[in-house]
Amino acid sequence: MSADNCGENVSLPLRNLLNSIQCIRDRVRDGESNESDGAFNLSNFWDSLNQAVKAVSHEATKLSLAFSKPPLPSQQDVEKLSESTLKSVLSLSTVYYWLPKSQGISLRRQVRDATVEVLEGVAQLVEVILSSPLQSLSQDQLTSTGGVWSACDHFARLPQDNKAAVLMVLSDQIGVVKDAIEEIEQALSEDQDPFSDVLDNDQEPRGNQDTYWSEKDRRVIGPCQGLMKAAAACLRKLTSAVKANGDVATSQNLAQLDDLADITKEISPGLDDLALCLYPPMDYSGVENNVSKLASLLKKVLGIIRSSHVCGESQLTWVQFLDGAVDHNLQKAKDLIQQDS
Structure with a gap:
């Protein structure tokens, strides 16, 4: 998004969102899971994780659509979009942390990699929105949005144990x-x-x-x-x-x-x-x-x-x-x- 088309008030929430997503992604990539003291319910974990993934996909789509054609969304709308997107990303990372290593390292690695892929996809989408002129829906934005959908769809193919x-x-x-x-x-x-x-x-x-x-x-x-x-x-x-x-x-x-x-x-x-x-x-x-x-x-x-x-x-x-x-x-x-x- 060029400086002419995007005022500072609109781009600032997006830049803050991008920084937050990148920090969350890095923590997921390098962090440890929470060890559960009580019994861990794997079925409940998958239900919660799939809901969180759907929410991220939905929020990314809303964000992309808001910047797909003129006029620019208002500062208030961008702040709301950024907040709801960040909330969905935080929820996804939180659910991922529920999965303890005691359920298996191989499983956790694959869930971690899939989670990181989604977070990277959303971060890339925000970067593209920030850098693309707001004249029409750019090919980069279409590709980035599709990338988020693809990363989210991958969760349906993850091993369950x-x-x-x-x-x-x-x-x-x-x-x-x-x-x-x-x-x-x-x-x-x-x-x-x-x-x-x-x-x-x-x-x-x-x-x-x-x-x-x-x-x-x-x-x-x-x-x-x-x-x-x-x-x-x-x-x-x-x-x-x-x-x-x-x-x-x-x-x-x-x-x-x-x-x-x-x-x-x-x-x-x-x-x-x-x-x-x-x-x-x-x-x-x-x-x-x-x-x-x-x-x-x-x-x-x-x-x-x-x-x-x-x-x-x-x-x-x-x-x-x-x-x-x-x-x-x-x-x-x-x-x-x-x-x-």
């Missing part, structure tokens, strides 16, 4: 690992320079042999792929185990689910590090280092699964099988790397 939150983490990890495996498989299936897609159209293909895999390179890649596939199988099997046996009735089981979520988040970075060093020219010491790291991580993951409540008799079979597969592929990769060296 810690088991569901952990399953969402696992699903994300499975997707990332699957993509990394497919990239390597695609590169191996192509007989050409694996970096040809980054060459300019007018550049000649490079003749440097360092851009191609040697026969030894390809042999070394085999057990590395085996380790990657073991990681993918571990995530898939763990997902099934959590679905079947995951329990949120005790603090110990909640903590175990969080431990599983946290350790599995380390798999995709470890797998990416290994995948990157497989591209030519292949540095065998780097491959051996990263294959050892990934194998060690997978052994740790399998150990945590084995000692958790999600591992019953039927799960123990695949845990032991994958443990052996990790050892086999690690040793095979090391043997191949050390050949002819």
